[in-house]
Amino acid sequence: MNSEQQYIDLYNEASGMLKRHAAEALNAVRDRAFADFKAQGFPTRKVERYKYTDIPALFAPDYGLNLNRLEIPLNPYDTFKCDVPNLSTSLYFVVNDSFYNKMLPQAGLPEGVIVDSLGHVATQKPGLIAEYYARIADTREDAVTALNTMFAQDGLFVYVPKHVKIDRAIQVINILRADVDLMVNRRVLIVMEQGAEAKFLFCDHAADNRKFLSTQVIEAYVAENASLELNCLEETHLKNTRLSNVYIEQQANSRVNHNVITLHNGVTRNRLDLVLKGEGAECHCNGCVVADKEQHVDNNTLIDHQAPHCTSNELYKYVLDDNAVGAFAGRVLVRQEAQKTISQETNQNLCATKTAHMYTQPMLEIYADDVKCAHGSTVGQLNDAAMFYMQQRGISKKEAKLLLEFAFINEVIDKMELEPLRDRLHHLVEKRFRGELDKCEGCDLCK
Amino acid sequence: MAEKEKNEFVKQVAEKKYEFGFTTDVQTDIIEKGLNEDVVRLISHKKGEPEWLLDFRLKAYEYWSHLKQPTWGHVHLPEIDYQAISYYADPLAKKPKNKEIDPELEKTFDKLGIPLEERLALSGTAVDAIMDSVSVKTTFKEKLREKGIIFCSIGEAVKEHSDLVKEYLGSVVPYRDNYFAALNSAVFSDGSFVYIPKGVRCPMELSSYFRINARNTGQFERTLIVAEDDSYVSYLEGCTAPMRDENQLHAAIVEIIVKDNAEVKYSTVQNWYPGDEQGKGGVLNLVTKRGDLRGVNSKLSWTQVETGSAITWKYPSCILRGDNAVAEFYSVAVTNHYQEADTGTKMIHMGKNTKSTIISKGISAGHSQNSYRGLVRATPHADNARNYSSCDSLLLGSNCGAHTFPYMDIHNDTAVVEHEATTSKISEDQLFYCNQRGIPTEQAVGLIVNGYAKEVLNKLPMEFAVEAQKLLSVSLEGTVG
Numbered sequence: 001m002n003s004e005q006q007y008i009d010l011y012n013e014a015s016g017m018l019k020r021h022a023a024e025a026l027n028a029v030r031d032r033a034f035a036d037f038k039a040q041g042f043p044t045r046k047v048e049r050y051k052y053t054d055i056p057a058l059f060a061p062d063y064g065l066n067l068n069r070l071e072i073p074l075n076p077y078d079t080f081k082c083d084v085p086n087l088s089t090s091l092y093f094v095v096n097d098s099f100y101n102k103m104l105p106q107a108g109l110p111e112g113v114i115v116d117s118l119g120h121v122a123t124q125k126p127g128l129i130a131e132y133y134a135r136i137a138d139t140r141e142d143a144v145t146a147l148n149t150m151f152a153q154d155g156l157f158v159y160v161p162k163h164v165k166i167d168r169a170i171q172v173i174n175i176l177r178a179d180v181d182l183m184v185n186r187r188v189l190i191v192m193e194q195g196a197e198a199k200f201l202f203c204d205h206a207a208d209n210r211k212f213l214s215t216q217v218i219e220a221y222v223a224e225n226a227s228l229e230l231n232c233l234e235e236t237h238l239k240n241t242r243l244s245n246v247y248i249e250q251q252a253n254s255r256v257n258h259n260v261i262t263l264h265n266g267v268t269r270n271r272l273d274l275v276l277k278g279e280g281a282e283c284h285c286n287g288c289v290v291a292d293k294e295q296h297v298d299n300n301t302l303i304d305h306q307a308p309h310c311t312s313n314e315l316y317k318y319v320l321d322d323n324a325v326g327a328f329a330g331r332v333l334v335r336q337e338a339q340k341t342i343s344q345e346t347n348q349n350l351c352a353t354k355t356a357h358m359y360t361q362p363m364l365e366i367y368a369d370d371v372k373c374a375h376g377s378t379v380g381q382l383n384d385a386a387m388f389y390m391q392q393r394g395i396s397k398k399e400a401k402l403l404l405e406f407a408f409i410n411e412v413i414d415k416m417e418l419e420p421l422r423d424r425l426h427h428l429v430e431k432r433f434r435g436e437l438d439k440c441e442g443c444d445l446c447k
Numbered sequence: 448m449a450e451k452e453k454n455e456f457v458k459q460v461a462e463k464k465y466e467f468g469f470t471t472d473v474q475t476d477i478i479e480k481g482l483n484e485d486v487v488r489l490i491s492h493k494k495g496e497p498e499w500l501l502d503f504r505l506k507a508y509e510y511w512s513h514l515k516q517p518t519w520g521h522v523h524l525p526e527i528d529y530q531a532i533s534y535y536a537d538p539l540a541k542k543p544k545n546k547e548i549d550p551e552l553e554k555t556f557d558k559l560g561i562p563l564e565e566r567l568a569l570s571g572t573a574v575d576a577i578m579d580s581v582s583v584k585t586t587f588k589e590k591l592r593e594k595g596i597i598f599c600s601i602g603e604a605v606k607e608h609s610d611l612v613k614e615y616l617g618s619v620v621p622y623r624d625n626y627f628a629a630l631n632s633a634v635f636s637d638g639s640f641v642y643i644p645k646g647v648r649c650p651m652e653l654s655s656y657f658r659i660n661a662r663n664t665g666q667f668e669r670t671l672i673v674a675e676d677d678s679y680v681s682y683l684e685g686c687t688a689p690m691r692d693e694n695q696l697h698a699a700i701v702e703i704i705v706k707d708n709a710e711v712k713y714s715t716v717q718n719w720y721p722g723d724e725q726g727k728g729g730v731l732n733l734v735t736k737r738g739d740l741r742g743v744n745s746k747l748s749w750t751q752v753e754t755g756s757a758i759t760w761k762y763p764s765c766i767l768r769g770d771n772a773v774a775e776f777y778s779v780a781v782t783n784h785y786q787e788a789d790t791g792t793k794m795i796h797m798g799k800n801t802k803s804t805i806i807s808k809g810i811s812a813g814h815s816q817n818s819y820r821g822l823v824r825a826t827p828h829a830d831n832a833r834n835y836s837s838c839d840s841l842l843l844g845s846n847c848g849a850h851t852f853p854y855m856d857i858h859n860d861t862a863v864v865e866h867e868a869t870t871s872k873i874s875e876d877q878l879f880y881c882n883q884r885g886i887p888t889e890q891a892v893g894l895i896v897n898g899y900a901k902e903v904l905n906k907l908p909m910e911f912a913v914e915a916q917k918l919l920s921v922s923l924e925g926t927v928g
Contacts, residue, residue, distance in 0.1 A: 048519075336845065351860040354827055364851040365521075366870050369842035373870040379855060380863040 003056040004041045004143075008034075011150055014067055021069045022153040023122030025129040026187075029139070033149035036139040043143055052327035052359050053269045053298045055144065058241050063183035063213050066096060069153065074177050074207070076100055088420075089171035089201065090115070096176060097186040097214075098154050112161035115170060118187055119154035128159070132191055136247040137217050142271070144243050148185045148215040155187035160196035160226075169199040169418055174214075176204075176236065181211040190220040192228055192254075199229040199418060206236040216244040222254040224278060229257040229417055233425075238266045238294060245271045252278025252307070258285045259416050261425065262297045263432050272301040276310040276338075284313045287328075288412040288425075290432050292321035301330045303345075305338035305368075312342075317412045318349040319405055319433075320356035329361040332375070336367040345375035350382065350408060382408075402433050468690030468720060471555040475579065475661045476537040481530045484508060487633050490535050494602050494636075497609060500616075507622035507632030514626045521818040521850055522758045522787040524731065525694065532696060534634045536579035536661040556656070573598055575639040575655045579664055582637040587651065597642035598653055601669055604640035611642060615673055619702035619739045619766075627698040627733045631667045635700065638668035643678035643709070652908055654683035657697075659719075659730065665696035672702070674709035676742065681712040683911055686755075690720050692728045694757060699734045707742030707769070712750070714907050715763075716915050719755035726785025726814070729757025736763035740772035740798075748775035749792065750906045752915040757786060762820065764793035767801035767829075774803040777903040781919060782815030782847070791821035791852075796832035796862070805836035808900050811847035818850040825862035832859060838868040841899060843892070893919075 011018075011034050019027045042059055043050040066072075076093040092115060093100035099117030109115065122129040139146040156172060176184060192198065206212055222228050234242060242265060250256055260270050274283055289297045303312045318326040328347045349358045362375040382404045390400035406429065413425045478489060487508045491501040516527065556576050573587035575598065582600030591598050597608060604612050622632035639655045659666045674680055686697075697719060705711050713736075722729025732755075738747040749763040765774035776792040794803040803823070811817035817840065825832040840849035851868045873895050881891030897904070897916060904912050904919075 339845075349857075351857060351862070354858075354860050356860060358855070358857045360853075360855045360857075360866075362851075362853060362866070362868075364840075364868060364870055365848070366840070366842070366850060367848040369845045369847065369872045371842075371870060371872075374868060375851065376865075376867040377853065377855060378863075378865045379857040380865075381860060 002041065003059040004037070006062070007059070007147060008038055010065070018067050018151065018153065021067065023119050023126065023129070025122040025126040025133060026119065026152065028130065029134040030150055033134070033139040033146045037143055037146035037150055040143045040146065049271070049300055049329070052329070053267065053296070058213065058243070058267060061181065061211065063211070064178070064180045065151065065183050067151070067153070069098070072096065072098070072177055074175070076173065076175055089169045092156070092170065092172045094156055094172060094174045094186060096178065096182065096184045097152070099156055110164045110166060113164060113166060114157065114159040116157055117154055118157040118189055121157045129157070129189070132189055132219065132221055135219070136221075136249050136275070137219050137245065142245060144215055145217055145245050148187065148217045148245070151185040152187040152217070155189070158190045158198070160192050160198050162193040163195040165197040166199070169201055171201045171203070174202060174204045176206040176212045176214060176240065177208055178210050178212070179208070182213075184212065184214040186214060186216045188216065188218040190218070190228070192220070192222045192226040194223045195225045196223070197227040200231060201418065201421060202230070202232045204232070204234040204236055204242065206240050209237065209239065211239045212236070213241045214243070216242070218244070218246045220246070220248045222248065222250045222256055224251045225253050226251075227255040231259045231261070231416060231418065231421060233261045233263070234268060235264045236266070237264060240265055241267045243269050246273070248272070248274045250274065250276050250278065250281040250283065253280040254278065255281070256283040257417060258283070260287045260299065262289045262291065263428060265295055265297065267296040269298040269300065272299075273304070274302070275304045275306060276312065277306050279307045280309045281307065282311045284415065286314070286412050286415045287316035288409055289316075289318040289326055290409065290429060291318070291324035291326060294323050296325045298327040299329075303330075303332045303343070305332070305334045305341045305343065308337065308339045308341070310338060310341055312344070314345040315412055315415065316347045317409055318358060319352065319409060320349065320358055321352040323355045325357045327359040329363070330375075331363040331365060332373060334366040334368050334371055334373060339368050339370045341368060341371040341373065343371070343373040347377040348408070349379045350405065351379060352381075402430075405433055406430060467687035467718065471538075471551055471660050477533045477661055477664060478535045480533045480663065482532070482534060482634065486534055490634055490636070493535060493537070494605070496605055499613060500605060503617065503622070504633050507629050510623055511626070511629035511633055514629060517626050520760050520789040521816065521820070521852070522760055522789045524758055524760070527696060527731070529630075531663065533661070533664045534667070535636060536664040537581045538578050538660060555658070555660075573651050573653050575600060575653075576658075577637050577655060577668060578658045579636075579661050579666065591649070594647050594650065595644040596647060596649055597640065599640055600637045601640045601671060602637050608640070608642070611673070612640065612671065615671055615702065615704055619704060619737050620700050620735050624735060628700055628735045631669060631698050631700045631735070635667045635669040638670040638699065640670075641672040641680060641682060643674045643680045645675040646677045648678065649680040652681050652683055654685065657684070657686040659695050659697065663693070665698065668699045670699070670701040672711060672713075673704045674706060674711050676707040676709060678709045681908060682714070683908060684713070684715045685718070687718050687720070690723070690728065694728060695720070695730045697730050697732050697734070701734070701736040701763075703738035703747060705738060705740045705742060705745040705747050708744045709742060710746040711738065712748050713738070713763070714911055715751040716907075716911055716918065717751065717753045717755050717759070718918060721755045721784065721786050722757040724784045726757070729786070730755065732756035732759045732761065734761040736761060737766065738764070738774070739766045739768060740774060741768050742772075743769045743798070744771045745769050746773045748777070748906070750777045750903065751779070752903070752907070752918065753778065753780040753788060753790060754918050756788075759788040759790050761790050762793055764795070765803065766795045766797065767803065768797045770798040770800055772798050772801045774801075776803070776805045776807070777906045778807045779810070779900045779903045779915075779919070780808070780817055781810045782812070782817045784813040784815060786815045788816070789818040789820055791819045793822040794824070794834060796823075796825045796829035796834070799828070799830045801829060802833045805834070805838070806902055807838040808903055809838070809840040809849055810843065810896060810900070811840070811849050812843040814846045816848045816850070818852060819868070820852040822854040822856070823864055823866070824856040825859045825864065827858045829859050830861045832862040832864075834864045836866040838866075839899070840868070840870040841896070842870065842872045
């Protein structure tokens with residue numbers, strides 16, 4: 001049987017129940033997404049954007065789905081302790097795909113800001129959700145997005161009104177918790193009105209040593225002069241599969257800083273589609289991957305320059321050890337109208353073993369003539385001369401290697417704007433390289 | 448430059464005709480249009496081929512007939528009607544008696560600047576001149592034979608050196624390789640065969656000149672170069688075609704085998720008819736070129752200047768199988784009007800300490816699309832593989848596109864692979880500097896473009912470099928606005 005067939009059958013059988021447990025605004029696009037999913041099937045590796053991750057194989061196993069919205073007995077405040085020192089955040093939890101709405105933080109968010117359950121807001125303010133939901137996450141073009149749209153019932157909704165600046169970062173902990181192998185379809189919708197500013201930190205954790213398959217679709221609308229910082233940190237385990245599709249639409253003079261950090265995972269595919277729609281928009285997309293064992297990390301990005309005078313910067317760095325597989329495919333598309341574009345794309349990788357594989361594909365597609373675009377990509381090892389220099393000065397080989405790897409990755413971490421997060425990441429990455437304890441102290445997650 | 452003057456100049460150049468667009472009025476024996484098993488048998492029969500080659504063709508045809516034309520390239524390849532093409536055209540069939548070559552043909556090649564009389568030829572270059580499906584003449588054959596070098600058309604080689612051809616044909620590009628390779632394997636006509644024996648340094652440049660003349664035919668040449676241990680050869684390839692309103696198909700295969708310590712230099716100046724300024728007509732250039740560096744310390748270098756063809760879709764590649772093998776790829780691809788090019792290379796590192804260099808320069812003007820697509824793969828055994836790639840694109844005009852699609856698959860921790868690419872237009876500062884010193888804009892552009900392409904042009908043999916430089920300026924004049 002094709003992998004997609006079980007999901008088609010499931011939808012046919014359970015769509016009634018699915019819709020009963022979800023808001024009307026989310027149900028409105030469900031059937032359309034189903035039709036798109038049926039028409040496409042899962043992308044095979046012959047599809048250019050899925051060349052490096054075998055999607056049908058990931059969906060083949062039998063996963064449970066919590067379509068009935070059974071409550072999960074978990075108090076995340078008991079189990080989770082984030083010890084990012086000095087990081088004062090407004091903390092929210094999403095357990096599997098449900099927004100945890102008990103004990104919401106009394107953090108004084110500025111007036112008009114909404115951080116709530118997507119399902120809940122969709123019932124309360126269906127007009128607001130209908131305006132944005134599933135608009136840029138095109139279900140015709142990506143079967144994983146289509147599948148997510150078919151099954152998504154809840155997730156996170158954030159709304160920042162005009163000219164409101166949220167100083168405190170919003171931290172969202174995605175916890176995977178189940179006693180059976182589980183599939184989770186999470187949805188995030190972020191709407192930033194003109195001149196709004198917000199910073200987010202999404203952390204993915206798995207509380208149980210189960211096989212999880214999570215699909216996530218994030219849609220972010222960034223209006224004129226707005227500024228959005230989106231940090232996604234994944235620290236799960238080898239049995240976890242994560243397919244995250246992020247869609248961002250930027251209007252004139254807006255600014256987006258998107259950082260994705262993968263430290264522990266099983267199979268991860270991050271897709272980023274960022275459209276620069278208004279003049280003078282600017283985006284910085286960075287990625288940092290430290291992988292060993294059987295980890296598989298595939299970052300696939302598309303930066304679509306549709307307006308003049310926009311700037312895009314991409315920097316992705318990978319350190320691969322053991323049998324890890326890394327892939328980076330970044331496409332920068334400069335349309336004919338997008339004159340005076342400045343774009344820089346860099347991908348640098350370190351392979352530490354013979355069995356680690358790296359695939360890289362930095363692509364430029366340019367239809368405008370007055371542009372400055374460049375990309376660079378390297379795969380290599382640590383500099384012998386630098387290693388020798390340090391050993392000569394009494395630093396052990398192991399330590400020298402660590403120092404160099406650390407310096408290599410630091411370039412990405414230093415691009416992140418949240419200072420406490422940077423400090424914490426320095427710490428986490430160092431521990432990661434040393435193969436030491438990798439979870440936050442005092443926290444029961446991530447077994 | 449004043450706007451009016453500039454427009455005038457652009458107009459002049461736009462009206463400039465493709466220089467080699469004439470046709471030769473020679474009686475040509477063309478077989479019926481269409482492709483089926485009988486046609487394959489007929490071609491084989493006409494060329495008097497042995498049984499094993501007919502089998503090879505039939506297998507290829509059988510395989511091809513189950514395939515679909517690929518669509519993944521960044522080109523708008525029209526749906527080709529393979530039944531509307533004639534697969535064999537022989538301009539020699541009706542030659543006047545007691546003459547080696549029809550005087551018309553000789554005149555044609557003279558006009559193209561390829562004299563077939565040895566005394567007139569450029570010193571130091573042996574030529575295999577091929578029109579449509581047949582090799583017209585190969586010069587300096589005898590002189591080369593003294594050294595043991597075989598340089599003849601592949602048709603001749605099949606008859607006279609059957610064992611050699613049988614051993615190597617299809618060993619680098621098997622007929623199952625891709626759609627156009629299968630098609631070529633089924634219907635290939637003439638091309639050159641080069642065999643350099645052990646320890647021989649070929650004393651002159653070898654070259655083939657390909658010309659499509661007959662209407663509604665395609666050219667499916669096949670070139671096979673074998674360089675034995677410690678040998679050296681430099682091989683040049685040039686091509687032109689008449690101006691026709693319909694697209695002409697050119698699907699060739701080039702196979703190169705390089706053994707221990709041998710070196711092969713393969714240079715191409717491709718100037719097929721690019722179609723008119725409306726994008727009508729032109730040659731569809733769909734070629735599979737591959738070199739197999741089987742020996743230790745072997746070396747292969749591809750140099751190409753691509754200025755012609757409506758569509759160019761090819762990736763001259765290297766398989767670096769032998770330890771310490773060195774491969775190079777230098778390319779200048781120029782597209783103007785509605786031309787489209789999707790070209791680049793593949794470097795497959797398999798041996799230890801192998802090294803490859805890729806330098807690609809794309810220049811796009813008019814409404815053209817120019818893409819670089821390349822693959823660098825280091826297999827698990829390719830210890831210390833080293834690659835450096837640099838792809839620069841120059842955009843002249845706001846309606847053209849320049850794209851880069853590099854693929855890197857690294858499976859070895861000791862491999863060092865670097866890729867960098869830039870895309871930009873000619874800098875205003877450079878133009879201003881030239882203008883200020885009394886150099887008019889169009890000359891300044893020529894100067895800058897030539898400087899930009901110099902890194903590649905320098906790699907061409909001298910005669911070719913001069914031609915290529917001229918070609919470059921003709922292809923690009925008037926594109927700056």
